[in-house]
Amino acid sequence: MDHKLRVLVRLDVDPSSAVLEVTGCLTADSWGTLAPLIRKTTALVGGQRITVDLTSAQHIEGSALSSLRDSAAGRDFELRIQSPEFLPECPSLAPSGRGGMQP
Numbered sequence: 001m002d003h004k005l006r007v008l009v010r011l012d013v014d015p016s017s018a019v020l021e022v023t024g025c026l027t028a029d030s031w032g033t034l035a036p037l038i039r040k041t042t043a044l045v046g047g048q049r050i051t052v053d054l055t056s057a058q059h060i061e062g063s064a065l066s067s068l069r070d071s072a073a074g075r076d077f078e079l080r081i082q083s084p085e086f087l088p089e090c091p092s093l094a095p096s097g098r099g100g101m102q103p
């Protein structure tokens with residue numbers, strides 16, 4: 001299955017913080033792409049406060065979210081995670097809706 005990670009980096013007016021907005025699929029695999037991106041962004045803003053916004057993500061794997069939470073611990077900067085209450089399933093796995101049962 002093709003999971004695409006899309007990340008938008010929003011730099012704040014406050015130069016010490018940045019927001020990483022994830023709009024694609026955050027999976028165990030794509031976590032490997034996101035982790036270095038968090039490090040790069042931290043270096044870019046001088047590493048004060050990074051927010052990872054998952055509320056617009058199309059797909060979140062629970063294991064990737066725990067990796068993200070684990071990585072937030074023991075850092076010398078503040079990593080905030082905004083995640084939706086229910087983790088969205090991948091749209092590419094959803095039934096197409098064609099050929100289904102019609103009433």
Ligand SMILES: [Zn+2]
Nearest residue numbers: 003025059090
């Ligand atoms: Zn996906």
